[in-house]
Amino acid sequence: MAPILEMKNIVKQFPGVLANDNVNLTVEKGSIHALMGENGAGKSTLMNILYGLYAPSSGQILFNGQEIQITSPKHAIEHGIGMVHQHFMLIPALSVIENVILGRPENKKVLDLKTDAEAFVALGARYSMKIDPYELIENLTVGQQQRVEILKSIYRGAELLILDEPTAVLTPQEVTELFKIMTQLKEEGKTIIFISHKLKEVLTICDTITVLRLGKSQPSVPSAGTTREELAEMMVGRKVFLNVDKGPYNPGESVLKMENVFTKGIHGALNDVSLDIRKGEILGIAGVDGNGQDALIESITGLDKVTQGHIFIKGNDMTNATPRQVLEQKVSHIPADRHKRGMVSTMSIKENMILISYYKEPYQKFGFLNWKFIEETSEEIVKRFKVKTPNIQELGGKLSGGNQQKMVLGRELSRDPDLCIAAHPVRGLDIGATEYVHECLVAERDKGNAVLLVSTELDEVLTLADRIAVMYEGRIMGILEKEEFDITRIGMMMAGQNQ
Amino acid sequence: MTFTALAFAIASRCGLVNIGAEGQFYLGGIAAGLVAIYAPGLGIPVIGGAVVLVLAIIAGFIAGGLWGLIAGWLKVSFGANEVITTVMLNYIASFLNKYLIGYDGPFYDGSGNPQSEAFKVSFERGFFIQNSDMTITIVLAILALVFYFIFFFKMKKGYEMRVVGLNSTAAEYAGIKVKSNALLAMFMAGGFGGLAGVSELLSAQSRILPDFSSGYGFDGVAVALLGQLHPLGMGLSAILFAVLKSGGLAMGNKGTISPYIVNAIQAFVIILVVASVFVQDEYNRRKLIRQAKAPKEE
Numbered sequence: 001m002a003p004i005l006e007m008k009n010i011v012k013q014f015p016g017v018l019a020n021d022n023v024n025l026t027v028e029k030g031s032i033h034a035l036m037g038e039n040g041a042g043k044s045t046l047m048n049i050l051y052g053l054y055a056p057s058s059g060q061i062l063f064n065g066q067e068i069q070i071t072s073p074k075h076a077i078e079h080g081i082g083m084v085h086q087h088f089m090l091i092p093a094l095s096v097i098e099n100v101i102l103g104r105p106e107n108k109k110v111l112d113l114k115t116d117a118e119a120f121v122a123l124g125a126r127y128s129m130k131i132d133p134y135e136l137i138e139n140l141t142v143g144q145q146q147r148v149e150i151l152k153s154i155y156r157g158a159e160l161l162i163l164d165e166p167t168a169v170l171t172p173q174e175v176t177e178l179f180k181i182m183t184q185l186k187e188e189g190k191t192i193i194f195i196s197h198k199l200k201e202v203l204t205i206c207d208t209i210t211v212l213r214l215g216k217s218q219p220s221v222p223s224a225g226t227t228r229e230e231l232a233e234m235m236v237g238r239k240v241f242l243n244v245d246k247g248p249y250n251p252g253e254s255v256l257k258m259e260n261v262f263t264k265g266i267h268g269a270l271n272d273v274s275l276d277i278r279k280g281e282i283l284g285i286a287g288v289d290g291n292g293q294d295a296l297i298e299s300i301t302g303l304d305k306v307t308q309g310h311i312f313i314k315g316n317d318m319t320n321a322t323p324r325q326v327l328e329q330k331v332s333h334i335p336a337d338r339h340k341r342g343m344v345s346t347m348s349i350k351e352n353m354i355l356i357s358y359y360k361e362p363y364q365k366f367g368f369l370n371w372k373f374i375e376e377t378s379e380e381i382v383k384r385f386k387v388k389t390p391n392i393q394e395l396g397g398k399l400s401g402g403n404q405q406k407m408v409l410g411r412e413l414s415r416d417p418d419l420c421i422a423a424h425p426v427r428g429l430d431i432g433a434t435e436y437v438h439e440c441l442v443a444e445r446d447k448g449n450a451v452l453l454v455s456t457e458l459d460e461v462l463t464l465a466d467r468i469a470v471m472y473e474g475r476i477m478g479i480l481e482k483e484e485f486d487i488t489r490i491g492m493m494m495a496g497q498n499q
Numbered sequence: 500m501t502f503t504a505l506a507f508a509i510a511s512r513c514g515l516v517n518i519g520a521e522g523q524f525y526l527g528g529i530a531a532g533l534v535a536i537y538a539p540g541l542g543i544p545v546i547g548g549a550v551v552l553v554l555a556i557i558a559g560f561i562a563g564g565l566w567g568l569i570a571g572w573l574k575v576s577f578g579a580n581e582v583i584t585t586v587m588l589n590y591i592a593s594f595l596n597k598y599l600i601g602y603d604g605p606f607y608d609g610s611g612n613p614q615s616e617a618f619k620v621s622f623e624r625g626f627f628i629q630n631s632d633m634t635i636t637i638v639l640a641i642l643a644l645v646f647y648f649i650f651f652f653k654m655k656k657g658y659e660m661r662v663v664g665l666n667s668t669a670a671e672y673a674g675i676k677v678k679s680n681a682l683l684a685m686f687m688a689g690g691f692g693g694l695a696g697v698s699e700l701l702s703a704q705s706r707i708l709p710d711f712s713s714g715y716g717f718d719g720v721a722v723a724l725l726g727q728l729h730p731l732g733m734g735l736s737a738i739l740f741a742v743l744k745s746g747g748l749a750m751g752n753k754g755t756i757s758p759y760i761v762n763a764i765q766a767f768v769i770i771l772v773v774a775s776v777f778v779q780d781e782y783n784r785r786k787l788i789r790q791a792k793a794p795k796e797e
């Protein structure tokens with residue numbers, strides 16, 4: 001079959017960054033083509049060029065064999081290129097159909113919503129999607145919104161559909177749904193570019209894979225016959241160990257116990273949460289983002305008020321204790337948002353290293369900070385946790401994301417915690433750094449410490465955790481033992497169903 | 500001016516914008532002035548006035564500090580924006596001063612002019628350089644700058660305050676009490692604003708007069724920013740602004756040149772300093788581009 005899209009020698013130079021360096025991408029008509037790469041590899045830049053959001057510094061785009069210049073998204077849509085962004089471009093206060101026809105050139109002065117609504121519903125039916133065209137977007141679930149986005153692109157005549165990390169926000173069931181739709185679209189001769197960093201998904205659904213690394217494209221490979229390890233190696237540029245080696249599972253006594261905890265919370269409230277973490281185990285919290293995970297962590301760490309129930313750490317009642325009292329119970333916390341909570345970007349590495357312990361001796365004496373000791377300890381942590389930096393005077397904000405996370409991780413783990421709370425510890429990290437963070441967490445567990453791991457990446461939880469608690473709307477839907485780990489069941493629980 | 504600059508800088512380090520040095524200046528001045536007028540009469544031994552002067556300094560610091568604390572308290576209790584409250588408190592302080600020494604005020608000296616009685620003690624002139632107007636306050640100012648440096652960069656409490664100023668959510672996470680730090684910062688800031696009032700009144704004036712601050716509080720903001728909150732920078736820029744200010748007055752007295760030319764010069768200085776920040780940014784940006792073009796190892 002002939003290629004529908006050829007991008008040749010695309011170069012995009014940003015101030016200070018060469019985001020795309022002679023990238024070549026050829027997509028066959030009627031195929032699902034994966035575009036993979038680590039953060040900052042240039043995937044988004046390339047797609048934004050294709051969608052007309054950026055102009056390339058140089059290079060050629062051939063669409064259906066003809067060279068085209070795409071100067072705006074409108075232009076891209078006219079050519080039949082549609083894009084579903086990771087963060088949906090829908091207006092919550094408008095209805096489905098209003099969103100669908102928004103900005104369409106063929107709109108008349110007086111909108112004829114009815115005709116479009118009927119046509120849109122019919123289109124939805126073809127993909128066995130039931131859609132109420134007059135429902136407001138804000139009343140739809142994330143999965144439904146995504147389907148509206150996809151249908152919107154098809155409805156407006158997209159032949160080539162770009163899906164940017166579409167599975168990041170979905171439950172496993174919704175992912176299956178999405179894949180069904182993608183397969184059907186493919187059968188109808190549409191072409192899909194699927195951007196993802198999840199190896200398994202890509203190998204399941206895609207025909208061909210192109211990997212970007214450091215702005216350069218690697219030669220495309222067919223997904224049939226390619227293994228996850230090979231793909232990971234292409235992305236990182238070296239061998240990667242995807243499976244984490246864990247010691248035997250020997251849970252000890254309870255470290256953290258929550259009994260019927262309720263919060264009012266700013267970030268989604270907890271509703272009757274009880275759980276318990278023992279020494280030497282990793283308890284994974286699975287769930288779609290925004291289902292009370294933040295409230296869970298903030299209630300344990302004293303950042304959020306508990307309105308009812310009790311929290312015990314090592315047998316001590318720590319309900320509504322201050323953050324410092326909790327930290328003094330040898331609790332480490334790797335926060336979800338490291339820029340907001342975990343570090344001070346405009347302070348140096350050594351100043352960041354003492355964020356939790358600065359008030360203790362020997363970090364300070366008689367109110368004066370002991371810089372000599374602080375510098376020695378910081379040097380040591382930087383070395384031990386492989387934080388790549390010219391020196392410890394460097395500002396925290398100048399480090400790359402992975403190294404910032406290693407800095408936070410190093411600070412937290414070097415405090416020798418009994419309980420380590422890690423929230424999305426690898427969010428935004430590349431495979432290499434991810435591997436390292438996971439190793440560190442497992443090492444904590446093997447040392448006999450308790451780890452609470454919150455993640456929206458189900459794969460991460462499944463690999464690392466000894467037990468999994470699934471959260472939905474502030475409740476714990478259930479806690480599964482290792483032998484009960486089952487994607488379908490967890491998926492149902494993530495969507496609020498429990499048989 | 501060093502003191503008012505510190506009043507701004509200390510609050511800034513804790514993430515607060517203290518525009519209230521002017522008001523804190525008045526309060527500190529009034530408190531110190533009253534001590535200088537009435538304390539000698541209360542039987543406090545006058546050992547060359549030194550004890551009274553020390554008392555005056557302490558009183559000025561506390562009065563200014565409490566005035567700053569009002570804004571801090573409004574901030575942490577009600578979330579009132581400290582920019583607005585400190586500016587409002589400036590007016591209140593200025594009018595409070597006018598009332599206290601006005602015709603109906605408790606400290607009116609009955610002379611027919613709105614003013615207090617004369618100070619019984621004041622800082623001795625001719626300190627260090629004979630026959631000059633220099634007083635011991637220059638030493639106080641230098642000590643204050645040294646304190647500022649040690650406090651913020653060598654001490655645990657100062658570190659805490661800087662964390663609050665740079666990232667209050669991270670401070671919370673680390674178990675640092677954001678509110679009490681904000682209160683302490685405003686008290687210290689106000690205290691230094693008060694010291695500014697003390698040194699002006701007891702060095703350059705002989706009694707409390709209405710409007711005894713000729714905008715020192717606001718000059719402090721410019722001095723602090725020009726010095727980029729750095730102790731040495733603030734010391735130098737305070738000298739620059741002080742020279743310009745008194746030079747301007749002298750020129751005005753000679754009558755040939757408008758003293759307002761000094762304001763224009765100050766404005767130029769500020770514009771050039773701001774511009775230099777842009778130049779620096781541009782330089783950094785180009786350096787980054789050069790680094791990116793050079794072969795990179797990851």
